[in-house]
Amino acid sequence: MQFAKPLPSYLVHRYQGWKATTYSENQSWYRRLASDGQHPRAMVISCCDSRVHVTSIFGADQGEFFIHRNIANLVPPYEPDGDHHGTSATIEYAVTALKVAHLMVLGHSQCGGVQGCIDMCKGHAPELEAKESFVGRWMDILRPKYDLVADIEDAQQQARALERQSVLASLSNLMSFPFVKDAVDKGELTLHGLWTDIGEGGLEYYDPKLEKFLPV
Template identity: 55%
Template sequence: MTDSTDAKLHATALPAYLRERHAFWHATRFSENRAWYQRLAHTGQHPRAMVISCCDSRVDSVQMFGAEPGDLFVLRNVASLVPPHSPDLSFHGTSAAVEYAVSVLKVAHLVVVGHSNCGGISACHDMCAGSAPQLTDGSSYIGRWIDILRPGFERVSARIKEPKARVAALEKEGVIVSIRNLISFPFVAEAMREGELTLHGCWIDIGSGELHVLDHATGEFV
């Protein structure tokens, strides 16, 4: 067996278009705000909010909320999901980010952003409906991740039978499931009790740009 330290890296040079875009950013936006970046580098980050959004390339929460560097602590994952508090599991990328934002950065707001036409949500629907058996395999990372939303699928399926409408409802149900799971983290619940943290949910229509915000009193998006 070859020692991992002797293995060759297979990463290649950055694509030219990415290098060119970085050079343009550095010559314009960075240079115009050099003093601000210097301050961020020396004083650290103090974001007011954490945003949990989808990996989908069509959804840019930083741009959507008009954020500047230092404004938002952003986590992106498949379908904007947050797992329940489960410290015995092996990997905790999302949970670790939430802990850091709440316990170290002391963000005041935690926002979960869902969106229309979400591939992860659609995959969850198909898996739970039995039409994507490959995702039920234990080796599927996607399947194990989106299984977080299975309880939401069961609730939505109980009231909506038409598949297309069920997927659309599941996109918003995913936001609700993530917020419920956030409350299961002791440090989140404590920060909320102390009045130091508020949770928020929203869903954006990619085509229209319209933002729907979760009303915690009714459970509806308005």
């Protein structure tokens, strides 16, 4: 593999700093995590966006969250077709093997994936319409929800609305997984929809009774 290169020096220096401080001061804890295995209480499905850092938002330590990240924090519908399903496999492992008690879907403001879906729906992103576009085909999961926000004239408000719809779409698709529905029905698992404002540091949760997102 001649194409693989050594780490950039700044990352090497950061690692060495972490090993000499954070790891050194908590060495017994890290060794316990390694020997006892993981027992996270919750799973979080969030966006790949580098500005979204779920462990920072909740002040979580290693071992607390089982985290899966993908474009626009989407969950596909249950389709056991034999193809590659990274997100579906992660959900299966979290629910059936780790038996997490909570499963949170975290959306966010200024989501590039959601904006790409809007652009596709408006006919402004032919590159995403191409069959070979992985991003475009992934955003097809959210595409049906565009009709719910199509009449919103303000571009920013429309994007924020579809970002929240991405969370709801994922929650709905989660319930199409038999093992998720079974765990929810038995009271062994609770689902939570969240949306965070990157710039303001705000966090909202979905209230099913009021059918809207409310500030935490």
